[in-house]
Structure formats: C-alpha cells, structure tokens
Amino acid sequence: MKQIKTRSYSRYSTDAAALLGKLIKLGRKERKLTSQNLADRAGITRGTLRRIEKGDLKCEIGLVFEVAAIVGLKLFDADRTSLTTHIGGIDEKLALLPKSIHKPQRGVEDDF
Numbered sequence: 105m106k107q108i109k110t111r112s113y114s115r116y117s118t119d120a121a122a123l124l125g126k127l128i129k130l131g132r133k134e135r136k137l138t139s140q141n142l143a144d145r146a147g148i149t150r151g152t153l154r155r156i157e158k159g160d161l162k163c164e165i166g167l168v169f170e171v172a173a174i175v176g177l178k179l180f181d182a183d184r185t186s187l188t189t190h191i192g193g194i195d196e197k198l199a200l201l202p203k204s205i206h207k208p209q210r211g212v213e214d215d216f
Contacts, residue, residue, distance in 0.1 A: 113161050122159035124168065129157040131175030146171050 113121075132142050143153040148167055156163050156171055172179055180187065 117161060118159065121161050124172070125157045125159035127177055128168075128172055128175055131172075131177045132157075135175055137175070142171065142174060145174050 132139070137145075139150050139153050139157075143150045146153070146167065148171075152163065152167065153171065156168050169179065180190075182190065
C-alpha cells in the first residue's frame with residue numbers, strides 16, 4: 105500500500121496564507137460579489153474559492169493571484185507598471201549571478 109506523505113508548513117506560511125485568504129474574502133464582500141459569482145469569474149469552483157479564502161496552502165498559486173486580482177487586492181503593494189519594473193530589476197540581478205548553484209566540492213587531499 106502506498107504511503108501518502110503530508111507536507112508541513114511553517115507558522116509564517118500558514119499565517120500569511122490565512123491573511124491573504126481573509127483579504128480576498130473581504131475584497132469580495134466589499135465588491136458585493138457572491139462566492140459563486142467570483143468563482144465563475146475566476147473559472148474555478150465555489151469549493152476552490154472557499155479553500156482559497158480559508159488560506160489553504162495546497163491551492164494553486166496562480167488561482168490565488170487571479171482571485172486576488174479580480175477583487176482588486178494589490179499584491180506586493182504595487183501596480184502593474186511597478187511590478188514590471190521590479191521584475192526587470194530582478195532579471196538584471198539574476199543575469200549577474202551564476203545560472204546554477206552547486207554544492208562545494210571537497211578539496212583534493214594531497215598530503216602524503
């Protein structure tokens with residue numbers, strides 16, 4: 105029988121997901137959207153929306169970001185233009201760093 109591994113998350117991650125879920129729910133209610141209406145606009149089921157609003161860390165991040173965008177929740181406290189600028193700046197920094205990181209190799213022991 106195959107054993108199912110359960111993933112554990114840090115307290116910070118669970119709290120951050122819970123906060124994001126509550127902010128999404130608040131945004132939905134402030135815009136007077138029903139859960140079904142928001143789910144339809146996002147192309148998801150009401151059950152998935154409920155999981156997102158409860159901060160379920162197993163929800164696909166793209167779905168969570170899309171729902172947040174639909175309710176007008178600004179992520180990273182930036183507008184679209186500023187996000188694009190930040191992405192460009194990070195790309196420039198990444199270009200200066202090695203493409204991959206390898207474990208340090210043990211030095212050759214040549215003490216005879």
